[in-house]
Amino acid sequence: MSDTFQLEIVTPTRLLVKDAAEEAQIPGATGYLGILPGHAPLITELGVGEITYKASGTTHTLAVAWGFAEVLPDKVTILAEASERPQEIDVARAQKAKERAEERLKSSNAEVDYARAEDALQRAEMRLNLAKEKK
């Protein structure tokens, strides 16, 4: 058994990451999963959160919002609807999205889609946190 596995992160617009990783943490819809080489085959939906992986000694972190992942003993493929490296996050945009979502959640208008606003808030906060951490 080799001590790394192939990690691929694919978004609708590009292949974001293709690397040999030693370990990875991915945000499953029901909680974070830690993955080491030789993991049993698994398919999961992804929630909103951060993907952390270690490749040749350095740790990388990425923001991810919705997607799903296939885990195989020697390969992990992540399909992410939206995924960014910390330095790519548009802080101003996330901040604005956060404010908008908060306002929406506060309002008592029946027209507001709360589930959607909550999702948006979660995404925005995750992006902001990640951007701050990496500064």
Added chain:
Amino acid sequence: MANILDIRRRIRSVINTRQITKAMKTVSAAKLRRAQEAAVAARPYSQMLTNVLKSLVSRADTYDPKTGEPRHPLLAERPEKNILLIIVTGDKGLAGAFNTNILKMASKFIQSKPEQNIDIECIGRKGRDFMRRRYPIAPQRPDEASANENANEKEQPGAPSVRPNAAAPERASRVQITGEYVGVLGKVEYNFANTLSQSIVARYTHSEIDAVYLLFNEFKSVIAQRLVVERLLPIKQIGEVDVEMAEEPTPEERKQRIEAAKAEGVGLRKPDTSATDEAAAKFATLPVDYIYEQPPEQLFQGILPKYIGIQIFHALLESVAAEHAARMTAMDAATINASDMIDSLTLVMNRARQAKITKEIIEIVSGAAAAQ
């Protein structure tokens, strides 16, 4: 005999025009290359998504075993009464018959469905302008306009300025415009396609519409492209394109395209994606027992709407590439025509100049002869 000065002026103007068309052609070729790259980059995701869905179909019970009814509303087929037609054109003209052909096809499609109510949504300025002249805009639902404003996490440059009229019972006419998106084609964003697909899926699940068709210019490569009407909903078979109507280009058009592409050094063939395709094909389809973190049904329900989104995204990318290819071809033809025109005008001018000289010599000679 034409005035030499006039002809000279004319030639100069044609030369200027040729310079412009040549520049436009080069720009289009560069943009085409970029559009093609974007389309290639988007392939793995959509293929993997399709694969997962396919493998989930076999694991999840997508049909109720008792009633035989599909479990997921997007698979449900209903008699077509209300149709949504999404038309993808370009925002700009000067692309030969690109927009005209699409709109001709749209008219044909509308005529082929004389019984049904048709809602039209246009992506691209040219399609919108055309449809607006022909069909009325659907009555607006006032509450929707405010509720949907900035509804998505990110701002949509192409947020619809016309809202669907789900609550309004009366239609403006049998064929009406329910949405338009202008200025989204410059940089195709997945987010836009996703938002659009969410609105379509919502309308479909509420039975406001019974079928969704997408009309666009398919673009596999410079030589392999055609106009298609694809049925997005209901989904008949995952991974299969449900083509309702298609139109291949004429041989002359094809020849012109090839020549234009050759002159600009744009690859004719489809970029080689076999390696990534192969890798993508393996995704989630290995004959192993996967642990499913969520029940397959739930995964399936979550992914299916995204499948619509990715299909729209793809159509947009291909349409943009096709538009640039069409503009490149048109500008190539224009440049050639300008060169021909310069040649023939130069000939006329030289003849005129020669005739003038001859006339002057005759005058001098005959004047001298008369003086003797």
